[in-house]
Amino acid sequence: MAKRxxxxxxxxxxxxxxxxxxxxxxxxxxSLILKEAKALHPYLVDVRRHLHRNPELSNxxxxxxxxxxxxxxxxxxxxxxxxxxxxxLTELTGAKSGPTIAVRTDIDALxxxxxxxxxxxxxxxxxxxxxxxxxxxxxxxxxxxxxxGINEHISGNVRFLFQPAExxxxxxxxxxxxxxxxxxxxxxxxxxxHVDPRVKTGKIGLRDGATMASVTDIDVTITGSSAxxxxxxxxxxxxxxxxxxxxxxxxIVSREIDPLHPxxxxxxxxxxxxxxxxxxxxxxxxxxxxxxxxxxxxxALKSIxxxxxxxxxxxxxxxxxxxxxxYPSLSNTPHVNQCFAESFTALFGKGRVVETDQVLGGEDFxxxxxxxxxxxxxxxxxxxxxxxxxxxxxxRFVVDEEAIYYGVALMTKTVLVxxxxxx
Numbered sequence: 001m002a003k004r005x006x007x008x009x010x011x012x013x014x015x016x017x018x019x020x021x022x023x024x025x026x027x028x029x030x031s032l033i034l035k036e037a038k039a040l041h042p043y044l045v046d047v048r049r050h051l052h053r054n055p056e057l058s059n060x061x062x063x064x065x066x067x068x069x070x071x072x073x074x075x076x077x078x079x080x081x082x083x084x085x086x087x088x089l090t091e092l093t094g095a096k097s098g099p100t101i102a103v104r105t106d107i108d109a110l111x112x113x114x115x116x117x118x119x120x121x122x123x124x125x126x127x128x129x130x131x132x133x134x135x136x137x138x139x140x141x142x143x144x145x146x147x148x149g150i151n152e153h154i155s156g157n158v159r160f161l162f163q164p165a166e167x168x169x170x171x172x173x174x175x176x177x178x179x180x181x182x183x184x185x186x187x188x189x190x191x192x193x194h195v196d197p198r199v200k201t202g203k204i205g206l207r208d209g210a211t212m213a214s215v216t217d218i219d220v221t222i223t224g225s226s227a228x229x230x231x232x233x234x235x236x237x238x239x240x241x242x243x244x245x246x247x248x249x250x251x252i253v254s255r256e257i258d259p260l261h262p263x264x265x266x267x268x269x270x271x272x273x274x275x276x277x278x279x280x281x282x283x284x285x286x287x288x289x290x291x292x293x294x295x296x297x298x299x300a301l302k303s304i305x306x307x308x309x310x311x312x313x314x315x316x317x318x319x320x321x322x323x324x325x326x327y328p329s330l331s332n333t334p335h336v337n338q339c340f341a342e343s344f345t346a347l348f349g350k351g352r353v354v355e356t357d358q359v360l361g362g363e364d365f366x367x368x369x370x371x372x373x374x375x376x377x378x379x380x381x382x383x384x385x386x387x388x389x390x391x392x393x394x395x396r397f398v399v400d401e402e403a404i405y406y407g408v409a410l411m412t413k414t415v416l417v418x419x420x421x422x423x
Contacts, residue, residue, distance in 0.1 A: 030346055058168035061087070105136040109167075131392045195403065199378055213290040221322070222241050222312060228279070238283035
């Protein structure tokens, strides 16, 4: 794991953004942010609906990238040159010198057939923004536009990362990092957001430390030997072996992991067999391993390898375990969370910040946090009156678009507070 950059942190309040950064009083600056965020809201709803109608899968976000570049150019932001054909890296230079803060959004959709019935539902069968990335993009685009309009109040630089391929490991974060997303100049901290249908619209969720799980994607290949279905004893049935492996893998969590440590082992896909009257010679299992603690992930992987090897040997088959991709666990920096919390409270009042639970979902935003401090805030989108209650990756996933207003105001304010804090 790369070492974090050493930066000095000033413990400041969001209510006390200094005169060095703005000639406006804190209350006047907050009022301006809220006014501009409200004015941008109709435009950003249109942006979000355009993106929702036109989802693109990981690493194929060609039209999404083109559309975002066009919108960014309208307020003077030009993209850096990247090797990858999708994704955008751009930077806003403030009127005054200071540190560099990064703001990241993901841009890819999921291979899901949408069933929301919305008038702006996906026009691409089998593809859907079912995890809120369309809302993330609209929010970060709005933040970029709002900050561009109040550039005289910015002391430092704001780097915007429109990242491809969050949903498909190995993900798009590491390639952006390799292309210099966090250097020249060095980024002091990174801000991210994720919509959360368990948090009511008008509120945000935060949690210090480990928040989302590490992800280890694994392929298990089992090799037996084929035979006629009526003479199974002449072969080694890879399907029977695979069934035994699947059953045994479920016992790893219940019998080999501390029950107070969240871990999940899931077989999401099986490929085996050629015909109903042929004993299958090969089987492939596609797994994902999730863990909140790195030690548990390592131990569970060892157990998976042991189970596959032992069971295959007992049946006269062979087995291999291949790690396809890994994300680290997402661990939020408390100081950056504090910037989020104080900013939201300053804008919208007390009682609107809740502590979110740990979840075994994974996010490659965690890859940035291996290098620099940062945090991912949960933006509340829950609104039962419009059906905005379904979980991530549901084919009926609905977002309360009022959340975009709260997200833009929050991200804008937090950028200014974080710039001051790391100055």
